[in-house]
Amino acid sequence: MYKFTVRNIVYRFDDLKTLLAKASPYRTGDVLTGVCAVSYEERVAAQIALADVPLKTFLNEVIIPYEQDEITRLIIDNHDAESFNSISNLTVGEFRDWLLSDETDTAILKSIEAGVTPEMTAAVSKLMRNQDLIAVAKKCEVATRFRNTIGLKGHFSTRLQPNHPTDDLKGIAASMIEGLLYGSGDAVIGINPATDSPAVVMNLLKLIDTVRQQFDIPTQSCVLSHITTTLELINKGAPVDLCFQSIGGTEKTNSSFGINLALLDEAYEATLSLKRGTVGNNVMYFETGQGSELSANAHHGVDQQTCEARAYAIARKYKPLLVNSVVGFIGPEYLYDGKQIIRAALEDHFCGKLLGLPMGVDICYTNHAEADQDDMDNLLTLLGVAGCNFIMGIPGSDDIMLNYQSTSFHDALYLRKVLGLRPAPEFEQWLMKQGINSINFTNGNQLHEFIGKVTKLLK
Amino acid sequence: MKFVLIFNRVYQFVKFVSIIKPDPLVSLKEFTAARIAIGRVGTSIPLKEFQEFKLAHAHARDAVYSVLDIGGLLNSLKVFKLPILHLHSNAISRHKYLTRPDFGRQLDEESTSQLKDYSTSADIAIIIADGLSATAVNENAFNLLELLIPMFLDAKLKLSPLCLVEQGRVAIGDDIAYGLNAKFSIVLIGERPGLSSADSMGAYLTYNPRPGLTDESRNCISNIRPQGLTHKPAADKILYLVNEAFKRKVSGVTLKDNAGLLG
Known part of the structure; x- marks a missing residue:
């Protein structure tokens, strides 16, 4: 039982999960679940009460029962008491101040990673302004490696997303080539297939692998099929660089996705065993997004941002190359407008980074959300400042397969230019060899030779 | 005088056109309805293509509220x-x-x-x-x-x-x-x-x-x-x-x- 009195009104919060939900900044998904604060005053009262909760409480009072949920078991069983030691005497409020202090630098943040639980990050984020979320995330550095190095400070990568509504190989190749020429694709060349048919996925994998090998591109590929399809294809000898899966923050959510930790273990080991990485062996690519637990009716009365942070516990078990919060895809019943989408994205990026994850964000919106390109420009710029590892790269922002708007190839170039950010070092070398200057984005004669070759390949 | 005016307008037009860097991949447009080969101004999307996009979004927004x-x-x-x-x-x-x-x-x-x-x-x-x-x-x-x-x-x-x-x-x-x-x-x-x-x-x-x-x-x-x-x-x-x-x-x-x- 937690409480706080404002004037003569005593606000009581029965348990930690209620306190977290009531302290959460307003968003439509929590209203739909019915866990949201009912007034501005109640929300701030919850935030003030939450500030006084010791971090240790999160190890003793779990928000979804240990016996009922394997994610809770993962969080509790994998908690590293030694890493936690230096912050073990802090309350959530003191933790916020500690995170922002001058003394807490990149190395110190790295040292507490394994001692922080997802619920602690969610809790502290609820006490932080957008500015705080950016300032702390900026101090974190999470670098991962496969055929290149992603996430180094001063670098900023993109997933090239050349989707096509019928998985047409030439259509996908055309968008892919265009993206490469715009310096996109150092995080991954990743296709969302329109169908989960193994034969189609196999062809897409072969297409990207052929282009990558022919032009010796230091990047990795992924077709975002269900993990069982990927496993099947690995067994058939498909060129699988990264294993993809969508994950959620409760066991029930993941069952609705047709996965559990045992299946993820199996797929992780299978992908590792292919040993296709050259500079590192981070082989997993996860996608998440606030609201998926509510959408699966598997939220246990936990607010959507705390659910989201719990998904990161799964992600970090598998040392992923990329984790992507697909923040605006879910629709206005979860995140109504630009303000809510921007807030959620900054929270996800912050929580993920604090937990040691290579966070990227799909800066996006659907046509029934109250958002537009201006909101996306704001979020893009904020995430660039916050040190986000990667975003999506889509021709003209318009994904013609998934029917939503994300960031364009141009958007990434804008961010690199205004903030002086560079692609992954190995990829940048390759771009320069093709005659593409990725910062000022000029291109030389070599480019035409390259285009000639790829176009020939396509026709 | 009139000639100078016309010349200036043509000159401005040509100058304007030339700052839009053409996309080298126009020939690939036949393969996909994706917005490829739209060119660039600096690193940004040229106005014409941006306004086409904005009009499409306006249609979608109006449809939601129809x-x-x-x-x-x-x-x-x-x-x-x-x-x-x-x-x-x-x-x-x-x-x-x-x-x-x-x-x-x-x-x-x-x-x-x-x-x-x-x-x-x-x-x-x-x-x-x-x-x-x-x-x-x-x-x-x-x-x-x-x-x-x-x-x-x-x-x-x-x-x-x-x-x-x-x-x-x-x-x-x-x-x-x-x-x-x-x-x-x-x-x-x-x-x-x-x-x-x-x-x-x-x-x-x-x-x-x-x-x-x-x-x-x-x-x-x-x-x-x-x-x-x-x-x-x-x-x-x-x-x-x-x-x-x-x-x-x-x-x-x-x-x-x-x-x-x-x-």
Whole structure:
């Protein structure tokens, strides 16, 4: 039982999960679940009460029962008491101040990673302004490696997303080539297939692998099929660089996705065993997004941002190359407008980074959300400042397969230019060899030779 | 003097054109409808392409806030000589509709009581709902039904009253068809508008509709519009699925898996 009195009104919060939900900044998904604060005053009262909760409480009072949920078991069983030691005497409020202090630098943040639980990050984020979320995330550095190095400070990568509504190989190749020429694709060349048919996925994998090998591109590929399809294809000898899966923050959510930790273990080991990485062996690519637990009716009365942070516990078990919060895809019943989408994205990026994850964000919106390109420009710029590892790269922002708007190839170039950010070092070398200057984005004669070759390949 | 003016304007124009860097991959445009080869100014998207995008988004946004053309639909649908019911969900506004999907799936009280007068049994209930684009049903529902209803009548299928539903989601068809005592429901509904398809209508088909069903119990035919799946093939597909569903007494995932004719 937690409480706080404002004037003569005593606000009581029965348990930690209620306190977290009531302290959460307003968003439509929590209203739909019915866990949201009912007034501005109640929300701030919850935030003030939450500030006084010791971090240790999160190890003793779990928000979804240990016996009922394997994610809770993962969080509790994998908690590293030694890493936690230096912050073990802090309350959530003191933790916020500690995170922002001058003394807490990149190395110190790295040292507490394994001692922080997802619920602690969610809790502290609820006490932080957008500015705080950016300032702390900026101090974190999470670098991962496969055929290149992603996430180094001063670098900023993109997933090239050349989707096509019928998985047409030439259509996908055309968008892919265009993206490469715009310096996109150092995080991954990743296709969302329109169908989960193994034969189609196999062809897409072969297409990207052929282009990558022919032009010796230091990047990795992924077709975002269900993990069982990927496993099947690995067994058939498909060129699988990264294993993809969508994950959620409760066991029930993941069952609705047709996965559990045992299946993820199996797929992780299978992908590792292919040993296709050259500079590192981070082989997993996860996608998440606030609201998926509510959408699966598997939220246990936990607010959507705390659910989201719990998904990161799964992600970090598998040392992923990329984790992507697909923040605006879910629709206005979860995140109504630009303000809510921007807030959620900054929270996800912050929580993920604090937990040691290579966070990227799909800066996006659907046509029934109250958002537009201006909101996306704001979020893009904020995430660039916050040190986000990667975003999506889509021709003209318009994904013609998934029917939503994300960031364009141009958007990434804008961010690199205004903030002086560079692609992954190995990829940048390759771009320069093709005659593409990725910062000022000029291109030389070599480019035409390259285009000639790829176009020939396509026709 | 005049010559200088013209020269200056031409010069400005040429200068303007030349600052837009052409995309070297224009030849690849034939392979995809994706917005490739749009060129750049600095690192930004040239104005013309940006405004095309903005116009497409405006169409999609307007479609979300469009309203069911009750008068027009009542007028055109009367040729079928069926009773027409005008119903409303529990979502009292578009804002409520967008934030509370549960409200959009429930009929309001007045509509529920309206159904009581029409609960004689029938084979098929046809329900027209605005969904996320009233424009889509305003433009496509009648044209589809003009082909479909005669097919049903030829097949000796008995139809419930036609229902027009404001602020409705797909599952509202379950309650309506159940209330009308119909064996099968067809919900024609505006789909979430894409950038190039603000007028896309979906048809959701459910055998033995009743409250509490979820999406795996339905078959969906998507993208019904003049530039997508046109009305005749859409009507043929619906008729095929209706026949199969009645034969096997099921709809949804299992029906889809066995339906070789569906492309």
